[in-house]
Amino acid sequence: MSTASKATNPDSPLSPTGRAMPRPDLPPATLKKWLREMFLIREFEVRCMQAYQDKKIGGFCHVYIGQEAVAVGCVAAMEPRDPLVTAYRDHGHALARGMAPKYCMAEMFGKIGGCAKGKGGSMHMFDKSNNLFGGHGIVGAQCPLGAGLAFATKYEDEVISKGTSNRVTLCFLGDGALNQGAFHEAMNLAGLFDLPVIFVVENNGYSMGTSIQRGTTMGSNILSKAIGYGIEGVEIDGMDIVSVYASMKDLIDRCRRTSRPAMVDMRTYRYKGHSMSDPRKYRTREEEEKYEGHDPITKLEKHLKEAKLLSDDEKESMYEDVRTEVRECVKWAEESPVPSIEELYHDVYVEKWGPYTGTTPPAMLKEAGQ
Amino acid sequence: MTQLHAQTAADGEGTEVVPMSGLRDGAGAARDIEFRDAIREAMSEEMRRDQRVFLIGEEVAQYNGAYKVSRGMLDEFGPRRIIDTPISESGFSGLAIGAAMMGLRPIVEFMSWSFSLVAADPILNNAPKMLYMSGGQFGCPIVFRGNNGAGGQLGSTHSWCVEGLFSNVPGLKMVMPSNPYDAKGLMKTAIRDDDPVFFLESERLLSLKGHVPEAEYLIPFGKAAIRRAGTDVTIVSWGRPVHFCLEAAEALATEGISCEVIDGRTIRPLDWDTIYASVRKTNCCVVVDQSWSFASPGAEVAARVSLHCFDDLDHPVARVHSNDVPAPYASNLEQEMLPNARKICEAARTVVRRA
Numbered sequence: 274m275s276t277a278s279k280a281t282n283p284d285s286p287l288s289p290t291g292r293a294m295p296r297p298d299l300p301p302a303t304l305k306k307w308l309r310e311m312f313l314i315r316e317f318e319v320r321c322m323q324a325y326q327d328k329k330i331g332g333f334c335h336v337y338i339g340q341e342a343v344a345v346g347c348v349a350a351m352e353p354r355d356p357l358v359t360a361y362r363d364h365g366h367a368l369a370r371g372m373a374p375k376y377c378m379a380e381m382f383g384k385i386g387g388c389a390k391g392k393g394g395s396m397h398m399f400d401k402s403n404n405l406f407g408g409h410g411i412v413g414a415q416c417p418l419g420a421g422l423a424f425a426t427k428y429e430d431e432v433i434s435k436g437t438s439n440r441v442t443l444c445f446l447g448d449g450a451l452n453q454g455a456f457h458e459a460m461n462l463a464g465l466f467d468l469p470v471i472f473v474v475e476n477n478g479y480s481m482g483t484s485i486q487r488g489t490t491m492g493s494n495i496l497s498k499a500i501g502y503g504i505e506g507v508e509i510d511g512m513d514i515v516s517v518y519a520s521m522k523d524l525i526d527r528c529r530r531t532s533r534p535a536m537v538d539m540r541t542y543r544y545k546g547h548s549m550s551d552p553r554k555y556r557t558r559e560e561e562e563k564y565e566g567h568d569p570i571t572k573l574e575k576h577l578k579e580a581k582l583l584s585d586d587e588k589e590s591m592y593e594d595v596r597t598e599v600r601e602c603v604k605w606a607e608e609s610p611v612p613s614i615e616e617l618y619h620d621v622y623v624e625k626w627g628p629y630t631g632t633t634p635p636a637m638l639k640e641a642g643q
Numbered sequence: 644m645t646q647l648h649a650q651t652a653a654d655g656e657g658t659e660v661v662p663m664s665g666l667r668d669g670a671g672a673a674r675d676i677e678f679r680d681a682i683r684e685a686m687s688e689e690m691r692r693d694q695r696v697f698l699i700g701e702e703v704a705q706y707n708g709a710y711k712v713s714r715g716m717l718d719e720f721g722p723r724r725i726i727d728t729p730i731s732e733s734g735f736s737g738l739a740i741g742a743a744m745m746g747l748r749p750i751v752e753f754m755s756w757s758f759s760l761v762a763a764d765p766i767l768n769n770a771p772k773m774l775y776m777s778g779g780q781f782g783c784p785i786v787f788r789g790n791n792g793a794g795g796q797l798g799s800t801h802s803w804c805v806e807g808l809f810s811n812v813p814g815l816k817m818v819m820p821s822n823p824y825d826a827k828g829l830m831k832t833a834i835r836d837d838d839p840v841f842f843l844e845s846e847r848l849l850s851l852k853g854h855v856p857e858a859e860y861l862i863p864f865g866k867a868a869i870r871r872a873g874t875d876v877t878i879v880s881w882g883r884p885v886h887f888c889l890e891a892a893e894a895l896a897t898e899g900i901s902c903e904v905i906d907g908r909t910i911r912p913l914d915w916d917t918i919y920a921s922v923r924k925t926n927c928c929v930v931v932d933q934s935w936s937f938a939s940p941g942a943e944v945a946a947r948v949s950l951h952c953f954d955d956l957d958h959p960v961a962r963v964h965s966n967d968v969p970a971p972y973a974s975n976l977e978q979e980m981l982p983n984a985r986k987i988c989e990a991a992r993t994v995v996r997r998a
Binding site for chain 2: 356391392399400409411417419425428455624633634
C-alpha cells in the first residue's frame with residue numbers, strides 16, 4: 274500500500290487526475306451556465322454557513338464547497354427524467370437538479386416554505402418534480418434505494434410500458450459509504466439484475482475525520498470494488514467540470530443502451546469540514562491549499578477568460594446577480610412562516626387513521642401547479 | 644398444531660361475532676384451504692389486477708418459496724415479477740423501497756422476520772418515514788411479509804416476535820392474521836394500501852386450514868373480530884396466540900368463566916373501540932401478546948385500557964407474554980416461554996378473582 278507522507282493524503286483527490294478527457298465542443302453559453310450554477314452552489318453554501326452560525330439553521334449541516342463541479346457536471350449529463358438520489362451532503366444536488374434555492378434554504382430554516390415543509394432538514398432534500406429522490410442521512414442507505422429506482426424504471430420498460438421510459442439512475446455516495454454493507458449489497462444486486470444505475474462515489478478522501486486509507490482497503494484504487502461485482506469502473510477528475518460532463522455523458526449514454534450498472538471514482542475534495550462542527554484537525558492547511566489550487570470554479574473562469582468568452586465585467590455582473598439571488602432566497606426563507614402545529618400530524622400516513630389530518634403539498638409543488 | 648374450528652357463539656348483543664372461519668353469511672362457494680394458500684391467492688389476485696405489484700425475496704421463484712407460499716407464482720407471472728434475490732435483506736428491502744418511491748407496489752418476502760433485523764435501516768428508517776421526510780412527496784406503498792415468532796425449536800436468532808420492536812414506529816401499519824380467511828382478506832388490503840405494511844405470518848399457522856370463499860373480499864385494517872362472545876372477562880390478542888386464547892376460553896367455560904375473545908387482526912391500527920366496549924361490559928381484561936412484555940403492544944393495550952376504562956375495571960389488566968428470556972432451543976423450555984392456554988387461564992382466573 275501507499276506510504277502516507279506526513280499528514281497529506283496521497284490517495285485523496287487529484288493525485289492522478291484520471292484520464293485526459295477529450296474536450297467536447299461545448300457552446301460558450303453552456304459553459305457560462307455551468308459557471309453560474311457552480312457559483313450559485315458556492316454562494317448558497319457560504320450563506321448556509323453564516324445562517325448556521327447565526328443559529329438560523331439547526332441540526333447538522335454539510336456543505337458542498339469544493340465539490341460543485343460534480344453535481345453540476347453530472348446533472349448536465351443526465352436527462353431531466355432520470356432519477357437522482359444522494360446522501361446527506363445534498364444541497365448542491367438539489368440546486369443543480371433545478372430546485373429553486375429559496376425552497377432549499379427554507380427547508381434548512383425549518384419553515385413551511387421548505388421543499389419538505391421543514392420536516393426533512395439539510396440532510397433530506399426531496400423534489401419530486403425534478404426527480405430528486407432525496408438526500409438520505411444514513412451513510413450508504415441511498416445505495417439500495419438507487420438500485421430500486423433503476424429496478425423500477427427497468428420494470429416499467431419490461432412489464433408495464435414495454436420499453437419506453439429507458440431512464441438511467443444516478444446514485445451519489447461519499448467514499449465513506451464504501452465501507453457500508455448497503456453499498457455492497459446494492460452493487461451486487463445491480464450487477465446481478467443488470468440495473469441501469471451509476472454509483473457515483475464522490476471521493477473527497479475523508480469520511481468525516483477518517484482518511485480513506487485509514488478506513489478502506491484498496492483505498493488508492495476503489496474501482497477494484499467494482500471488479501468484484503462485474504461492474505465497469507471509471508475514474509473522473511471531479512474538479513474539472515468538462516471532464517465530469519464528458520465522462521458522465523459517455524457513461525450515461527452507454528448505461529442507457531446496455532442497462533448495465535457502473536461505478537465512478539469521482540476524485541474531488543471538500544474544502545470545509547465534514548459538518549459545521551468539524552475543526553479539520555485531521556489534515557493540514559497545506560493539503561487544503563493544494564486542492565484549493567485546483568478549484569473547479571476558478572478553473573472554468575480561467576478557461577473562459579483565456580478563450581475570451583467571458584470578460585471580467587461580465588463575470589462580475591453574473592456573480593453579483595447570483596449574490597442577489599441568494600440574498601433574496603435567505604430573506605424568503607426568513608420570512609416564510611414556521612410550520613403550523615397541525616403540520617406535525619400531516620404526512621405520517623397517506624390515508625386517514627390515527628392522527629392524520631390530510632396532507633398539503635409543499636409550496637414548490639403548489640407553485641408548479643401540481 | 645391443533646386445528647381450532649370456529650366458535651360460533653350466538654350471543655351478540657349488538658357486537659359482531661366473527662368466527663375463525665370468517666364465514667358470516669355463507670356467500671359464495673367456500674373451500675377449506677391452507678393459510679399459505681390464502682396468502683398466495685391474495686398475492687396472485689392482486690398481481691393479476693395490478694401490474695405494478697411484484698414479489699421479491701429469497702427462494703420465492705425457482706424454489707417455489709421456502710415455505711411454499713409462492714408455489715406456482717413463477718409459472719404464472721414469470722421472472723420479471725416473481726424475483727429471486729440472494730441472501731441480502733438490506734439490499735433487496737432497500738431496492739424494493741426505491742421501487743415503491745417510483746410508484747411500484749412491491750411485496751417483499753422475508754423468509755423469517757428474524758432476518759429482517761439486518762434490514763432494519765431500510766424498513767424502519769426509509770419506508771415508514773419517506774412520506775413525512777419528503778413533506779408528502781414520496782410515499783412508500785410496500786408490503787413486507789414473512790414468518791414471525793417462534794417456529795419450532797429454532798433457537799433465539801430465528802424466533803423473533805418483531806411486533807414488540809417494530810410496532811413502536813409511526814408511519815407503518817402492522818397486520819397479524821390468525822386464520823386463512825383473515826390472511827387473504829387482510830393481504831389484499833395490505834397490497835392496495837398506500838402506506839408500508841408489515842404483515843406478520845406464523846410458520847406454525849401456514850398449514851392451518853380454514854374456509855375461504857371463492858368470491859373476492861377485503862378486510863379493512865383497524866377492525867377487530869370477536870372470536871367468542873362472553874361476559875366475565877375480555878381477552879385481547881392477535882395472530883397465533885388467538886388460538887391459545889380460544890383453547891383457554893373453552894377450558895374456563897367449564898369452570899363457569901365466560902370469556903370474550905377479541906382478535907385484533909391489525910396492531911397498527913388497533914381497534915380500540917371494540918376493546919373498550921368489551922371491557923366496559925366484562926369489567927375485566929387479559930391481553931395476550933407473544934412478544935416480550937417490556938414496551939410491547941400488550942403493554943400498550945394494558946396502558947390504554949387502564950386509562951380509558953379505569954372506572955369499569957374490577958381488577959388491573961393482566962398480561963400474558965413470552966417470558967423475558969431469549970428463546971431457548973429445548974422443546975419443553977420453548978413451550979414454557981411462549982404464551983399458552985395454561986398461562987391465559989391463570990391470568991383470567993386472577994382478574995375475575997377466582998384464582
